[in-house]
Amino acid sequence: MKSSLRKLFHTTAVRLSLKYSLAYIFILGLAFLVLYWFITVFVQDQIKINLLRESKKIESIYIGRGLKAVKDYILSHEQFKGEDHKYYLLVDRRGNIIAGDLKKWPLNLKTGDPVKNIWVSDKDIIGKVEDGDGFWPMIAIRFKDGSKTLIAQGIKGTEDLRETLFAIMAGIFTLIVILLLVLGLSLGRNIVKHAENIENACKGITDGDLSKRIKLSNRNDEFDTIAGHINDMLDELERFIKQSREASNSIAHDIKTPLNRIRNKLEMALLEKKECSLEFLSSVINDIDRIIKMINALLDISRIETGALRENWKKVNISKLIQEAVDFYQPLAEDRGIEISLNINNGLFINGNKQLLSQSMLNILDNALKYTQENSKIFILAKKEGNFIVVSVCDNGPGVKAEDYEKLTRKFFRLDKSRNLAGNGLGLSLVKAVMDLHKADLIFKENKPGLCVEMRFKAVQELSDSL
Known part of the structure; x- marks a missing residue:
């Protein structure tokens, strides 16, 4: 006691x-x-x-x-x-x-x-x-x-009269002093209780129990509000650590596979004591390029998530940017007999980083081409809705289950049916990071059949000198 x-x-x-x-x-x-x-x-x-x-x-x-x-x-x-x-x-x-x-x-x-x-x-x-x-x-x-x-x-x-008045005031003063002390101690005990609750939760997390959370009193007071925010932060932290572990495993696996191939090829060359052919060197370089490409993608996502690329933003002509992305992939689409249908309003402008926005559009269009069957269609829509600019890319591929929409932007996440396709599972992760950087929404919708990827940006006033 x-x-x-x-x-x-x-x-x-x-x-x-x-x-x-x-x-x-x-x-x-x-x-x-x-x-x-x-x-x-x-x-x-x-x-x-x-x-x-x-x-x-x-x-x-x-x-x-x-x-x-x-x-x-x-x-x-x-x-x-x-x-x-x-x-x-x-x-x-x-x-x-x-x-x-x-x-x-x-x-x-x-x-x-x-x-x-x-x-x-x-x-x-x-x-x-x-x-x-x-x-x-x-x-x-x-x-x-x-x-x-x-x-x-x-x-x-x-x-x-003076004595009576003094006695009354002294009594009131004493009562108020006692009440203040009781309230002070009660408030102190209440704060200490909440502090110990937070301390116990933090200690549990420090000891490795990421599921530990602060108990709420259901009084909906400021302590419950703070505890709720801390619990939300812990949920996000747990999710981030879980994703980091999954990403680490995926990175280890994706790097280990090409490294093993490179090692095996070099080991075979040493055992056979043969000179390396151009084809052999080219395959080794391709494996190394794949590793470098994956590492560069991770570095890009990291820089975007930390806001390091927020400087030097300009007004970007989204209409023109979409057309440039379509022109880039048009030859590949024609080779596969895929028609790209465009419905793009002119003069759509947003504030942002043109290079990142262009890379995001290329990634989304690349995914659409991967999952769209030959002799099919891809629909691209860009229009203004109120104070927002909406860009959507819809394909006629196999589509994605609604419960998997949230997983699509996780690093290295790939659906089972896409395991045999080229890629490292970082394309939509980069798109999500770019959308968050621009405070834009990335929305996935069913196309029946296929998938629609929608981006919603805040519009800015049109300019004649589009970028």
Whole structure:
């Protein structure tokens, strides 16, 4: 238990929670002090206003009914002494006490002055009252005959109000502090729990278990959102590692086969001690070229996927680029009796790398020619749909099952029926990399029979100086 609490308090989450809680407590305490000061000032102002009103009242009594009426008013108040915490003193012009609650006139109090705080002790008060020693607010007025009176406000009520107010604020402050600490620790435990969940998943993956994932709490909070994104990233990482392993196996196999052929040919030449013929050298060079071509294709895909070829993009005339690709393969198509039907709108432009886009079009057209039977047709369509340019190449070959569409762009993936055809399984992988680089979509559709490969690019404004 102690180690668990120690671990909890050593986490960044709890330290941050406590730090912000302390900052909030400090601000809250400061706010309470300011509020306490404002309420105290307000109460003092109200006392001054009440004393001024009382002085006006006594003055009006004197004007209307004389000094005796003032004396009667003060004497009548003595029976309620202390209830409203008001005290009076009436003296004649010589200073002799006529009526009141105080034994003497305060030396520092003069008539005509505003309300002043004068020190009063128990010895200065006639009788026993609740109000004790302290600075009492007072005001004095002088009458025409030279007599004068003072009205004082005892501090018992004010002190009680201050104590009650302080107790309420202290209680609220303590409750809020406890709530903040509890919330801080609860938040810390929650964050630590999620962090441990992520840590356990990462540790499992580090130990080699690529299927490990972060558990979701189903609360759909920000932690679940982050965990969901991390799980998606782990899914992609697992897929990438799996593809990398498959690619490594395919690379090893595809390189090993021509290397074995080269070695066998060279070994036979050494055993027979014959001079190498041109045909022999040509076959060795062809095997080496196949290896180099495959390695170059992998390097191209790698550069494209890392975005290294994103620089120096220009506006590319897709209509012209498609026509150039068709012109390149037209002789091969005619030799096999394959007709290439074109339906291409003029003036279709996109932003991109012309060389990569041209290579992609050549790869797609090469695949279509491979899988299209002799004396058949290939359909090429290029048009503008809204803000997009759509290019599709459809053949009449055997087609591909819908569940295999996603596999077509994997490196070295080849359908069983295409194993006897030339190629290394990297053509559509390069096309996919180029499409991703251009933020374009690569879509496979059934042609009944055959396969349609569709590319969707974002269009740009037409230019006269097409590339």
